[in-house]
Amino acid sequence: MRAVWLKEFGGPEVLVAGEASDPVPGPGQALIEVAFANITFVETLFRASGFGPFKPELPVIPGNGVGGVVTSVGEGADRGLIGRRVVSVTGGSGGYAELAAVDAAGLIEVPDGVELDTAVALLADGRTATALIRAAGPRPGERVLVEAAAGGVGTLLVQLARAAGATVVAAAGGARKAEVARDLGAQVVADYREPGWTDVVREAVGGVDVVFDGVGGPIGRSAFELLDRGGRMLSYGLASGEWADISDGAAAARGVTLVRGPSVKPEEMSALTASALAEAAAGRLRAVIGQRFPLERAADAHAAIESRATVGKTLLHVR
Numbered sequence: 001m002r003a004v005w006l007k008e009f010g011g012p013e014v015l016v017a018g019e020a021s022d023p024v025p026g027p028g029q030a031l032i033e034v035a036f037a038n039i040t041f042v043e044t045l046f047r048a049s050g051f052g053p054f055k056p057e058l059p060v061i062p063g064n065g066v067g068g069v070v071t072s073v074g075e076g077a078d079r080g081l082i083g084r085r086v087v088s089v090t091g092g093s094g095g096y097a098e099l100a101a102v103d104a105a106g107l108i109e110v111p112d113g114v115e116l117d118t119a120v121a122l123l124a125d126g127r128t129a130t131a132l133i134r135a136a137g138p139r140p141g142e143r144v145l146v147e148a149a150a151g152g153v154g155t156l157l158v159q160l161a162r163a164a165g166a167t168v169v170a171a172a173g174g175a176r177k178a179e180v181a182r183d184l185g186a187q188v189v190a191d192y193r194e195p196g197w198t199d200v201v202r203e204a205v206g207g208v209d210v211v212f213d214g215v216g217g218p219i220g221r222s223a224f225e226l227l228d229r230g231g232r233m234l235s236y237g238l239a240s241g242e243w244a245d246i247s248d249g250a251a252a253a254r255g256v257t258l259v260r261g262p263s264v265k266p267e268e269m270s271a272l273t274a275s276a277l278a279e280a281a282a283g284r285l286r287a288v289i290g291q292r293f294p295l296e297r298a299a300d301a302h303a304a305i306e307s308r309a310t311v312g313k314t315l316l317h318v319r
């Protein structure tokens with residue numbers, strides 16, 4: 001099969017397409033003929049330096065999420081799965097490939113009416129955004145600030161917060177990205193590449209009740225300053241290269257609750273993705289797929305993500 005290899009950590013160019021032996025589904029596994037592979041921001045960090053939750057040995061085929069059709073199963077797995085449209089995590093590697101052997105018990109069936117590309121786009125980002133919204137529990141009328149609001153997770157947070165009745169403040173890097181968030185329902189938008197972006201937010205809504213901080217660094221710290229007493233700061237990423245790093249003391253002094261995570265238990269992951277897929281099937285959640293790259297061009301996909309040029313989700317189109 002064709003696959004993308006990572007033989008050493010480094011820039012996007014270390015992702016090189018080549019041949020790999022076809023995986024054979026072992027006991028309890030299913031073989032997926034991959035239509036789309038997911039790319040998350042954290043996979044660019046892994047490629048660069050090995051950062052992240054998974055520590056596979058090199059060389060490795062990266063990629064933790066795929067979607068496609070089950071073509072065969074291993075011993076003990078349900079043969080009724082063959083022919084089904086599914087999405088699945090891979091356990092941290094093997095996703096950027098034409099075939100993936102995964103745990104059959106972890107397969108998530110794609111509901112009727114949801115395209116495979118949408119399902120792959122929601123596999124990780126939908127899970128993360130759903131977990132974050134549940135952890136924050138925004139109430140109707142609360143003011144919710146979403147950073148990187150035009151990104152993979154951000155575009156979903158904007159929609160889910162709006163659906164909960166919140167007033168959504170979308171913060172993003174650049175006017176084009178801010179408009180993407182407005183189109184998804186954000187009532188207030190701010191471009192944090194502009195100095196004084198927090199003044200724009202203050203003038204529009206005073207302060208905020210919830211911050212979803214996937215960027216960290218100075219942007220995360222500025223967003224924290226916007227929180228009113230009783231507010232919640234959910235820090236779930238460091239796209240800027242560093243965490244917002246708000247101390248417990250600083251949060252307590254302002255009457256703000258810090259939530260670091262989301263801490264999703266492995267047994268909860270599939271249900272969270274399934275919830276996002278059900279929302280999509282009901283027409284209440286839209287996956288914004290801004291970029292599609294052929295498998296062979298995984299390096300270009302990574303380069304686009306880390307240069308901040310992407311909007312919404314970036315997928316590898318495998319077959």
Ligand SMILES: NC(=O)c1ccc[n+]([C@@H]2O[C@H](COP(=O)([O-])OP(=O)(O)OC[C@H]3O[C@@H](n4cnc5c(N)ncnc54)[C@H](OP(=O)(O)O)[C@@H]3O)[C@@H](O)[C@H]2O)c1
Nearest residue numbers: 040041124125128148151152153172173214237238239240
């Ligand atoms: N995907 C998941 O399931 C998941 C799970 C756990 C944690 N996270 C975390 O959530 C955050 C968002 O993940 P995502 O996959 O949805 O990515 P993404 O938002 O599609 O891409 C990252 C975004 O971060 C912003 N950013 C700010 N400073 C940046 C910098 N110095 N370099 C690059 N980007 C920068 C950019 O948006 P602007 O140009 O608008 O600033 C960029 O588009 C990441 O921190 C990620 O680690 C994601």
